[in-house]
Amino acid sequence: MPVTRKPKEETAPSEPLTEDAEFQRYLRKGGSAAHSNPEPKDVRQTLVIPGALCQEIDHLREKLLPLKKSRHQWVLEAIMERVKRDKKADVE
Amino acid sequence: MILVIGGTKGGSGKTMLATHLAVLRSTKGHDVLLIDADEQGSAMDFTRQRQQRMKDGPGYTAIQTREADVAVQVRQMTQKYDDIIIDVGGRDTASQRAALAVAQTLLIPFSPTSVDLWTADTVVVLLKDARPFNPGIRAFAILNKAFSRGTDNIEAAGILREYPEYWVYLADAIGNRKAFSNAFGGGYAVTEYQPKDHKAIGEITHLYRRLFDTKNT
Numbered sequence: 288m289p290v291t292r293k294p295k296e297e298t299a300p301s302e303p304l305t306e307d308a309e310f311q312r313y314l315r316k317g318g319s320a321a322h323s324n325p326e327p328k329d330v331r332q333t334l335v336i337p338g339a340l341c342q343e344i345d346h347l348r349e350k351l352l353p354l355k356k357s358r359h360q361w362v363l364e365a366i367m368e369r370v371k372r373d374k375k376a377d378v379e
Numbered sequence: 380m381i382l383v384i385g386g387t388k389g390g391s392g393k394t395m396l397a398t399h400l401a402v403l404r405s406t407k408g409h410d411v412l413l414i415d416a417d418e419q420g421s422a423m424d425f426t427r428q429r430q431q432r433m434k435d436g437p438g439y440t441a442i443q444t445r446e447a448d449v450a451v452q453v454r455q456m457t458q459k460y461d462d463i464i465i466d467v468g469g470r471d472t473a474s475q476r477a478a479l480a481v482a483q484t485l486l487i488p489f490s491p492t493s494v495d496l497w498t499a500d501t502v503v504v505l506l507k508d509a510r511p512f513n514p515g516i517r518a519f520a521i522l523n524k525a526f527s528r529g530t531d532n533i534e535a536a537g538i539l540r541e542y543p544e545y546w547v548y549l550a551d552a553i554g555n556r557k558a559f560s561n562a563f564g565g566g567y568a569v570t571e572y573q574p575k576d577h578k579a580i581g582e583i584t585h586l587y588r589r590l591f592d593t594k595n596t
Contacts (some may be wrong), residue, residue, distance in 0.1 A: 290493055290534040310480065313508055314447055317476040 334362065380591065381453055381463045383482040387505065388498040389469030391488045392523040392553070394421045395563050396586070397466035401439045402429075402568040403587045409461040411439035416449045416478060417468035428566030437566075449477040462591075471505060479509035482516055486590065487546060488523035488553070491535035499542065506545050518545060521586065522552035549589060553582045 336344070341358075348361050356364070384397040394417065401413040415422035426441040440460070444452050453463055465482065467475040479485060487502055489495045499520075506518060520539045525532045532552060539548045553559075558576035562569045569579040 290491060290496065290531050290538070310512060311447075313480070313512065314473040314476050316508065317471045317473040 336362075380484060381457065381465070381482045382484045382486060382590065383465045383467060383475070383478045384486050384488070385465075385467050385475050385479065385502070385505070386469060386487040386489070386498065387471050387501040388489070388495050391469060391490050391495055392559075393417075393469065393488060394419075394425070394466050395559055396486065396488055396523065396553070396583075397464050398422055398425045398563065399559075399568045399583050400587060400590065401441075401464045402437075403570065403583065404462050404464070404591065405438040406568075406570070410459075412456050412460040412463045413439050413441040414449060414452060414463060414465040414478075415441060415443040416445050416472075416474040417466055418445065419468060422466045425563060425566055428564075430566075432566045444474075446473040447477050449474050450481045453478070453481045471501060475505065476509065479505060479516060480512040482513065484590065485516060485518040485546075487518060487520045489520060489535065489539060490524040490555075491522050491526060491531040491552075496535055496538050499539065503542060503545050518547070519549050519590070520546045521549040524555040525552035526555060549586070551582065551585050551589070553586065554578060556582075559583075 344358060344361055348355055348358065382400065384393040384400075386393060397413065401411050405411040413422060413426065415426075420443055423441060423443050426437050426439075429437040442452065449465065449467075453465070456463060465478045467478055485506070489499070506516070509516060520542070522532055522535055522539070536548065536550070536552075539546075542548075556569075556576055556579045558569045558572060558579040562572035565572065569576055569583055
């Protein structure tokens with residue numbers, strides 16, 4: 288049969304809501320608009336790395352075998368570590 | 380009348396019905412406000428398309444807003460317009476809840492498919508939640524995009540009739556007709572679109588009369 292009934296699921300009955308704060312609570316039970324808090328877009332940034340530093344990075348990446356990371360991934364993780372460190376220092 | 384075209388399933392044809400009813404109502408000389416409370420903004424896209432195609436403009440006023448502001452706008456505009464038609468997205472959103480708190484009528488289109496009909500219980504939850512704020516709201520369910528053959532429509536109607544304490548089931552379905560999507564894409568209602576699809580025109584006109592009870596209009 289192409290049209291079937293939805294499987295039954297036990298749900299708790301909703302309580303009556305009368306106060307203004309209750310109205311807000313009623314509204315919040317519904318989800319927000321999909322783009323009310325949009326994720327920031329990725330930013331493309333050209334990075335010039337001194338040759339010697341780049342060689343050093345590649346050397347370190349080679350040591351990561353068998354899970355060698357791309358240079359991009361390695362640099363990105365280094366940036367994330369720096370952000371984490373600086374945020375921690377900012378809190379302290 | 381303050382009419383919400385709602386439900387919790389996307390793709391059931393809410394925007395198509397909302398825009399058609401706005402066009403039909405305004406064509407009869409009523410001052411209509413169409414509120415697009417769906418973040419997709421398709422009713423506004425339709426209105427922009429209509430603005431470009433119709434030399435006298437769309438015939439109604441359209442605004443886009445969301446969440447609690449839907450209720451605020453309706454309360455502010457209800458004296459200024461004869462009718463307010465609100466198109467909400469196919470999810471349980473704050474926008475839809477705000478609309479249900481201030482509307483007189485809810486129209487819920489369902490396509491005759493299991494996945495659409497399964498959302499009936501979530502619409503019931505919405506209505507239950509809204510009624511303490513808006514005890515007078517009346518609701519109608521209708522089959523939209525109904526199939527031209529087979530027993531699916533009958534089976535779907537049987538399921539929708541099982542909620543008499545929540546809505547009145549409107550037995551005259553809207554068919555899954557290409558005329559609706561073709562007309563919509565051009566910014567027209569099927570009543571304005573060429574070539575004329577008389578079945579589509581008959582169906583939407585019947586729904587319009589049923590909702591607006593046009594004895595005196």
